[in-house]
Amino acid sequence: MNENTVLYKAIEQSVIMxxxxxxxxxxxxxxxxxxxxxxxxxxxxxxxxKPYYPxxxxxxxxxxxxxxxxxxxxxxxxxxxxxxxEWFVGLFVTEEEGHVDLSALKGEIPADxxxxxxxxxxxxxxxxxxxxxNREQDNCAFYIYYSSVDGKFVEYSQHNLTFxxxxxTKDMTTEHIEINGNDxxxxxxxxxxxxxxxxxxxxxxxSGNLYKDDIxxxxxxxxxxx
Amino acid sequence: MKKTxxxxxxxxxxxxxLCCSVTSLTASAEMVNNPEAGIDPQYxxxxxxxxxxxxxxxxxxYYKGSASGNSSATKVSIYVYLQxxxxxLWENVDVVNNSVSGKNLTVSDTYSSAAKGGKYRxxxxxxxxxxxxxxxxxxxxxxxxxx
Numbered sequence: 001m002n003e004n005t006v007l008y009k010a011i012e013q014s015v016i017m018x019x020x021x022x023x024x025x026x027x028x029x030x031x032x033x034x035x036x037x038x039x040x041x042x043x044x045x046x047x048x049x050k051p052y053y054p055x056x057x058x059x060x061x062x063x064x065x066x067x068x069x070x071x072x073x074x075x076x077x078x079x080x081x082x083x084x085x086e087w088f089v090g091l092f093v094t095e096e097e098g099h100v101d102l103s104a105l106k107g108e109i110p111a112d113x114x115x116x117x118x119x120x121x122x123x124x125x126x127x128x129x130x131x132x133x134n135r136e137q138d139n140c141a142f143y144i145y146y147s148s149v150d151g152k153f154v155e156y157s158q159h160n161l162t163f164x165x166x167x168x169t170k171d172m173t174t175e176h177i178e179i180n181g182n183d184x185x186x187x188x189x190x191x192x193x194x195x196x197x198x199x200x201x202x203x204x205x206x207s208g209n210l211y212k213d214d215i216x217x218x219x220x221x222x223x224x225x226x
Numbered sequence: 227m228k229k230t231x232x233x234x235x236x237x238x239x240x241x242x243x244l245c246c247s248v249t250s251l252t253a254s255a256e257m258v259n260n261p262e263a264g265i266d267p268q269y270x271x272x273x274x275x276x277x278x279x280x281x282x283x284x285x286x287x288y289y290k291g292s293a294s295g296n297s298s299a300t301k302v303s304i305y306v307y308l309q310x311x312x313x314x315l316w317e318n319v320d321v322v323n324n325s326v327s328g329k330n331l332t333v334s335d336t337y338s339s340a341a342k343g344g345k346y347r348x349x350x351x352x353x354x355x356x357x358x359x360x361x362x363x364x365x366x367x368x369x370x371x372x373x
Binding site: 108 | 334373
């Protein structure tokens with residue numbers, strides 16, 4: 001018998017045994033616990049049975065708090081920064097039966113984003129036989145008209161980004177192509193061709209009695225007018 | 227209970243039938259008032275139709291519409307409506323129109339009462355004739371905020 005065993009016996013006789021006797025002497029009657037107390041007990045029992053449950057609950061709460069914080073900070077940041085642009089520039093093509101609608105703008109462009117003074121560009125190539133007969137400019141656009149002695153015509157125009165155009169595609173061949181790296185749309189047959197493209201600042205159109213390769217060559221030859 | 231269910235089913239069916247017939251009648255009335263509505267242009271006489279606008283002064287907007295007919299075209303009429311967005315609707319605030327015997331026409335005008343912050347666009351109604359026959363084309367510009 002070592003010292004610990006003696007100590008245990010002493011504790012048993014002096015503390016545990018009297019307590020046990022006292023417990024036995026208590027009357028055997030049902031106790032009414034409060035609902036709050038019972039809930040606590042149920043939770044303790046459940047946590048005891050499923051030891052991972054408190055961990056999941058705590059982690060879930062933390063995750064919700066972090067997400068909520070990110071959302072609050074994120075929305076405050078977004079609200080603090082004004083929207084950069086409320087419009088988009090590109091060649092937007094809506095193909096319908098017999099025609100196609102083309103525009104360069106999606107959204108609403110402030111007027112001061114449109115060029116006040118045109119940076120006019122004119123073709124430097126025009127197929128043989130055509131001669132320039134007129135050029136005009138107004139607040140929206142810049143035009144050059146060409147004609148040939150045999151009655152053929154070519155109209156070149158440069159417009160601001162509000163330009164909307166509908167072109168005939170009935171019995172025509174249509175293609176999406178590129179002009180100087182920009183999206184373009186062409187509709188053509190043996191007699192006439194129409195080509196529309198944009199370059200982020202302007203919309204360009206060439207229409208007339210030209211073959212496909214010629215109209216593309218005219219478009220690719222644009223140069224700022226002096 | 228069964229009778230009540232049948233009655234409810236019958237009522238729902240009647241409501242649906244009534245809704246469908248009202249929609250059809252509304253569509254028919256619209257077609258009569260506006261014969262162009264719902265008819266796709268055939269592009270028998272037209273090559274191109276276009277419209278656009280630009281700020282031309284502190285209170286003014288320049289707007290225009292153009293059309294180019296093909297070899298069958300004999301006459302071109304253009305109506306260009308300058309529209310302002312107001313309470314969810316596009317309202318006409320100005321109009322310009324013209325007709326010409328020939329294949330090509332451009333019409334333009336300046337509106338001098340533009341409001342700061344107003345949203346504007348143009349809607350062009352284009353009629354291209356070949357003798358007594360004609361086709362109708364609608365084309366829209368992009369939207370510009372006047373500032």
